[in-house]
Amino acid sequence: MxxxxxxxxxxxxxAVAAADPLLRVPEYLPPPPRGRVLVVGAGKASARMAQAVEQAARDGWADDVEGLVVTRYGHAVPCERIEVVEAAHPVPDDAGQRAARRILSLVSSAGPDDLVLALISGGGSSLLALPADGLTLADKQALSTALLRSGASISEMNVVRKHLSSVKGGRLAEAAYPARTVGLLMSDVPGDDPGVIASGPTVGESTTPGEALAVLDGNGIDVPGPVRGHLLAASGCPSPDDPRLATTENHVIAAPxxxxxxxxxxxxxxxxxxxxxxxxxxxxxxxxxxxxxxxxxxxxxxxxxxxxxxxxxxxxxxxxxxxxxxxxxxxxxxxxxxxxxxxxxxxxxxxxxxxxxxxxxxxxxxxxxxxxxxxxxxxxxxxxxxxxxxxxxxxxxxxxxxxxxxxxxxxxxxxxxxxxxx
Missing domain, CATH: 3.40.1480.10 (MOFRL domain)
Incomplete structure (x- = not known):
């Protein structure tokens, strides 16, 4: 040779070209709804995924398309109907927190005739950063840094992220109910588990806050008092059989x-x-x-x-x-x-x-x-x-x-x- x-x-x-969102997204788009199409998303591929949705809309897929996605600094691409904002990865920042709050507000406005199209890819855990009530962004930043340095697996890190979040672990889909939610997921995780990709904002969660605390303690993480208190008192994420997730479906559209x-x-x-x-x-x-x-x-x-x-x-x-x-x-x-x-x-x-x-x-x-x-x-x-x-x-x-x-x-x-x- x-x-x-x-x-x-x-x-x-x-290998990279085979996972281009422009190639993968169109074949998984659902039929358009009677109402609005609200496009939200987070991850390093979310802006390109939004471009693919807009291209499909121009080709006649749907008329009433709007939304907001958040991607890593430097990974934005031009879109016309869907706003693209940038935030920090792998440690979250205030830009990601603001974007997550706006995304949660947008999907909460959806009605039964609307479609929430969630474009989720790797990196979304950090980019979609909205701490649970009583916690601060500084708490999440400290824990993210410590987990990244500890050698914890991605699955372990995402268990923690879900139980400290207002949007992950199925809470995005919960907020969108009773609208139909369709998650298009690009997998960056071993095993392609939809609940692990970006900490599963559209996927019900079976782990408990106690398991999240065990991950932190097991990896020798210094857990701030408010975080420990939250995990000891929290009721947990919506479960996979939560009726508010009954109108949600998820599709892994690209995988390793x-x-x-x-x-x-x-x-x-x-x-x-x-x-x-x-x-x-x-x-x-x-x-x-x-x-x-x-x-x-x-x-x-x-x-x-x-x-x-x-x-x-x-x-x-x-x-x-x-x-x-x-x-x-x-x-x-x-x-x-x-x-x-x-x-x-x-x-x-x-x-x-x-x-x-x-x-x-x-x-x-x-x-x-x-x-x-x-x-x-x-x-x-x-x-x-x-x-x-x-x-x-x-x-x-x-x-x-x-x-x-x-x-x-x-x-x-x-x-x-x-x-x-x-």
């Missing part, structure tokens, strides 16, 4: 497996055997990198489970337990673990990127690893092990010139990883 890096980047671009399948088809067309390891791989990022390196070694040495050239494809969402103060993200953390474990094995290349174009808190999708990565690092005075210990993957790959920078992709179906053995 003449250019492994170009091949891997092409697979990533293919679809993007992996598209990448696999592209690899096969290029004469490379694809092996899809899974779309829901979780765990500590550096440890997942070590496991992927072990599989790559097996392929290189023994031709099992496939002979070279082959590409190992996977998706999911790993976690990072923050130990240092570097510039990191779970994809570059995974690649550091991979590079150290695979060493300078010839013919082994890897890419790991977030499909939304943001790994961690920076506008960097991820990076690439090649057989000469460690040698080039040594020549520049870089220490991969030290970078891993400091959670400083972005600095490491930036100095090597191996970052993948896409800008906002306007979609989000979690992380994409490809390990090429030639």
């Amino acid at each position: 003449s250019d492994p890096r170009q091949f891997l980047r092409g697979l990533f671009d293919t 497996w679809q993007s992996l399948r598209a990448a696999a088809d592209a690899a096969r067309a290029a004469g490379v055997t694809p092996l899809v390891l899974g779309d829901a791989i979780e765990g500590e990022a550096r440890e997942v990198g070590t496991v992927l390196a072990g599989i790559a070694r097996q392929v290189y040495r023994h031709g099992e489970p496939a002979s070279a050239p082959c590409v190992l494809l996977s998706g999911g969402e790993t976690t990072v337990t923050v130990r240092g103060d570097g510039r990191g993200g779970r994809n570059v953390e995974l690649l550091l673990g991979f590079a150290l474990a695979v060493g300078e094995l010839p013919g082994v290349h890897a890419l790991s990127c977030d499909t939304d174009g943001v790994d961690g808190s920076e506008e960097i999708a991820g990076a690439l690893v090649a057989p000469d990565t460690l040698a080039r690092a040594r020549a520049l005075g870089l220490d991969a092990a030290a970078a891993l210990a400091a959670n400083d993957g972005h600095t490491f790959f930036e100095k090597l010139g191996d970052q993948v920078v896409t800008g906002p992709t306007l979609t989000n179906v979690n992380d994409f990883r490809a390990v090429l053995v030639v």
